[in-house]
Amino acid sequence: MRAKLDLEAVRRDTGAEEVLAVPAAVDAADVDPYQAAKTEAATWLYDHFRDVMAQPRAHEAQVDRAIAQAVAQVRLNPEKARQLREELRATILGAGPLQPYLDDPTVTEIMVVGARVWVERGGVIVPALPLSSEQEAYTVAEDLAQKAGHRFQRAKPVVNLTWPDGSRVNLVHPMVSPRGACITIRKPDRSRALDLADLVQSGSLSEAIADFLVQAVRGRLNVLLAGSTGSGKTTLLRALANATFTDPTERIIVLEDTEELRLRHPHVANLVAVQAGDADKGVDVSLRDLFLNSLRMRPDRLVVGEVRGEEALDAIEAAKSEHGGLLFTMHLRAPEELGPRMYWIAQHFGMGMSEESLRREVYSAVDVVVQLDKLRDGRRRVTRVAEPDPATGRMADLFRWTAATDTFAAVRTLSERRTQWLQDTLLEPVPGAAPS
Secondary structure (H helix, E strand, O other): OOOOOOEEOOOOOOOOOOOOOEEOOOOHHHOOHHHHHHHHHHHHHHHHOHHHHHOHHHOHHHHHHHHHHHHHOOOOOHHHHHHHHHHHHHHHHOOHHHHHHHHOOOEEEEEEEOOEEEEEEOOEEEEEOOOOOHHHHHHHHHHHHHHOOOOOEOOEOEEEEEOOOOOEEEEEOOOOOOOOOEEEEEOOOOOOOOOHHHHHHHOOOOHHHHHHHHHHHHOOOOEEEEEOOOOOHHHHHHHHHHHHOOOOOOOEEEEEOOOOOOOOOOOEEEEEOEOOOHHHOOOOEOHHHHHHHHOOOOOOEEEEOOOOOOHHHHHHHHHHHOOOOOEEEEEOOOHHHHHHHHHHHHHHOOOOOOHHHHHHHHHHHOOEEEEEEEOOOOOEEEEEEEEEEOOOOEEEEEEEEEOOOOEEEEOOOEOHHHHHHHHHHHOOOOOOEOOO
16 A cells, blocks of 8 residues: 655744655554655654754755765665655755656656646656645645745745756646646756757758858847747757857846856856745846846847747837847747737737837847747747748748658748848858848
């Protein structure tokens, strides 16, 4: 019979950051020897290292030594002892039962609804070993929030936070989720190649598209990477920025909701939005706040992880008024949705402007739209590279991917106006562009 270990979070009103979750009493007949040893070791650990356990993340080395001593108090074979050390460490410092998935480089996303768990591997979502109960899911969510300086409670039923490894964590309280607490963890995908050459090799885009995009960014065209969640926008953005920003004298300002890009350039200022949490004393810093401030930081290049709100309008204004070279992402299902999406944002935030006028402004500011899509089998592809035409209000495809043959083809060349801009900036011919 599978043992049920009800981990009751022990909290003290001492101002301590967190304390170890200590197992509550359970029926001995319902606990196997390993679970009994785990209960005994956890209780011993809390009793003998109360001060260290009060702020474990500030004393990580001491925690590891304390865990080793606690495990030595119980009778387990070497393999079970190793397992217990890992589980205790995950409970105290990590994500508890979800920690193995965080440690697994093949897992890119972790999704929990109540007791049920799914993980994404190779772009495909598959079920994983469930948690013991909906209560355990709630406890894990509560623990994740607390370790990141937030509270998981009815007063704030949706929490977004960044885990120490850079993973993006979203928590939803059972108050608004009838099937139990929801946990979604999107990991930085370190198993996937991040260089443009590797993306070409994997078939995400063609060499011709890669060469064109590098020249477009180097030539300070404003490039938008568009696509749905998980389509590979951040991966391509990072690879393109690393391949393009090779001048060490340039100053790069990176703006993100969650730190993911981590560019290799020597002069990068990373600004990350902050959702108000207990550790931040209620301070909330939006992406728009960061965007407006970044224009006062003497940027040579602006890179925005994703725009979805009022900051999208600021991005368009910066693209038109600054010296070009804006690189950013947005959720779009097709390049043609750029105009309507921007108009909806403008209307939502009370900007009185006709849809046609706004579309002309947007299509004049954004020079190239790169559409990425995630295929049913998990592969990512650049499906279109398009140029917005402010005169006609249409998107003109420069490159297009064909699903039947899984190949890329050049459709037409860049307009003469933007080709001239590139050649004046680069002082060299531009691949995939019209002759001047």
